[in-house]
Amino acid sequence: MNTHFHAIIPAGGSGTRLWPLSRRATPKFLHDVLGLGRSLIQATWDRVAPIVGEDRVWVVTGESHFDQVAEQLPHIARAQIIAEPSPKDSAAAIGLAAMIIAREDPDAIVGSFSADHSITNVDEFRLVIDQAVAAAETGDIVTIGIMPRNPATAYGYIETGELLGLDGAPTARRALAFAEKPEASTARQYVNSGRYRWNAGMFIAKASSLLDILAEEDPPLYSGLARIAEAWDTPDHDEVLSAVWPGLEKRAIDYVVAEPAAAAGRVIVIPGDFGWDDVGDFDSVARLRQPVPGEPRGVISIGGNTDLLEVDASGVVFSEGPRTVAIVGLEDLVVVDTDDVLLITSRSHAQDVKKAVSVAGERGLDELL
Numbered sequence: 001m002n003t004h005f006h007a008i009i010p011a012g013g014s015g016t017r018l019w020p021l022s023r024r025a026t027p028k029f030l031h032d033v034l035g036l037g038r039s040l041i042q043a044t045w046d047r048v049a050p051i052v053g054e055d056r057v058w059v060v061t062g063e064s065h066f067d068q069v070a071e072q073l074p075h076i077a078r079a080q081i082i083a084e085p086s087p088k089d090s091a092a093a094i095g096l097a098a099m100i101i102a103r104e105d106p107d108a109i110v111g112s113f114s115a116d117h118s119i120t121n122v123d124e125f126r127l128v129i130d131q132a133v134a135a136a137e138t139g140d141i142v143t144i145g146i147m148p149r150n151p152a153t154a155y156g157y158i159e160t161g162e163l164l165g166l167d168g169a170p171t172a173r174r175a176l177a178f179a180e181k182p183e184a185s186t187a188r189q190y191v192n193s194g195r196y197r198w199n200a201g202m203f204i205a206k207a208s209s210l211l212d213i214l215a216e217e218d219p220p221l222y223s224g225l226a227r228i229a230e231a232w233d234t235p236d237h238d239e240v241l242s243a244v245w246p247g248l249e250k251r252a253i254d255y256v257v258a259e260p261a262a263a264a265g266r267v268i269v270i271p272g273d274f275g276w277d278d279v280g281d282f283d284s285v286a287r288l289r290q291p292v293p294g295e296p297r298g299v300i301s302i303g304g305n306t307d308l309l310e311v312d313a314s315g316v317v318f319s320e321g322p323r324t325v326a327i328v329g330l331e332d333l334v335v336v337d338t339d340d341v342l343l344i345t346s347r348s349h350a351q352d353v354k355k356a357v358s359v360a361g362e363r364g365l366d367e368l369l
């Protein structure tokens with residue numbers, strides 16, 4: 001075990017495509033979306049804590065989710081749950097954690113692992129992360145590239161270049177560029193070329209390298225975070241945080257660190273094929289719950305004490321209540337039954353659920369968001 005390797009789990013995405021299960025007050029990472037008996041953030045902890053050691057796992061989350069995270073992860077030190085006053089996207093979240101870690105451990109290597117992903121082959125994941133840590137010793141930013149299964153438009157793509165022949169990381173390649181969420185036709189070209197991989201949103205790097213790039217690319221964000229990190233364990237914590245945080249720009253780590261580093265030839269990609277999925281929508285939930293890939297079974301029921309009456313039907317039902325749900329003669333249906341919202345859609349429209357959330361927002365139905 002590399003005793004300088006720390007895991008950062010950013011837990012802040014809104015998960016609107018999994019609404020009304022995922023809400024502002026209880027985002028998707030707090031739910032047992034996959035029916036594993038563990039929420040997505042607990043499953044993330046289960047994967048990364050054995051790799052880095054329990055005392056080197058850090059979570060960055062909204063202030064309002066602090067208690068729920070602490071309750072779900074009883075083995076994390078409360079000082080390692082970094083609470084944000086408001087969402088400022090992944091660059092601020094990961095940057096602040098990296099600064100706080102680097103103050104304690106200047107030789108730290110940090111790896112960011114989303115709180116809401118699914119990985120089915122954990123042994124292979126571990127081997128790939130071991131390679132990533134070895135590659136990070138070069139001082140470059142290391143990312144994981146997943147072999148695309150289809151021309152998805154919900155992911156970023158990484159253009160891969162030559163094999164680097166690194167010690168401890170035999171499959172490492174140079175990453176030439178990132179392309180965030182391309183159009184469908186561009187995504188098809190990428191997949192057909194065989195040179196592109198999905199960006200799994202994992203970045204492994206020396207904290208000092210990551211922070212140097214952040215400082216160069218976005219000086220105001222860097223200096224704001226540096227002020228906060230400096231005051232983190234001091235009596236000035238609250239005052240500095242509330243003075244500086246609201247003014248920070250919302251930017252994703254992909255734009256602030258990964259893309260400029262790739263342009264400077266400083267990103268390494270490790271190919272990873274370990275059953276990765278970002279559990280982005282109900283279609284992916286239904287797929288992940290299939291016992292046999294590609295073979296749909298009847299209706300999958302998750303949560304609650306729901307009795308399910310299914311006749312010639314398939315799809316996925318989430319229910320928080322005791323009501324019986326009957327589905328007759330419908331294929332690939334998605335039903336989510338909560339106290340105040342009933343969502344009915346199909347797996348093929350799963351991406352559009354976020355539009356319902358926008359409509360609810362426009363109508364001022366904030367209590368439903």
Ligand SMILES: Nc1nc2c(ncn2[C@@H]2O[C@H](COP(=O)(O)OP(=O)(O)O[C@H]3O[C@H](CO)[C@@H](O)[C@H](O)[C@@H]3O)[C@@H](O)[C@H]2O)c(=O)[nH]1
Pocket residue numbers: 010011012013060061062084086087088089090093113114115116154155156157180181198199200201254278
């Ligand atoms: N703490 C905190 N975390 C945040 C915030 N915003 C985003 N995050 C976290 O940062 C990670 C990525 O953010 P997303 O907003 O979910 O990114 P995305 O649109 O899915 O795209 C990224 O991930 C894809 C893979 O899932 C990539 O394919 C894509 O290129 C990109 O890296 C997630 O773990 C999310 O919880 C925030 O304000 N605060």
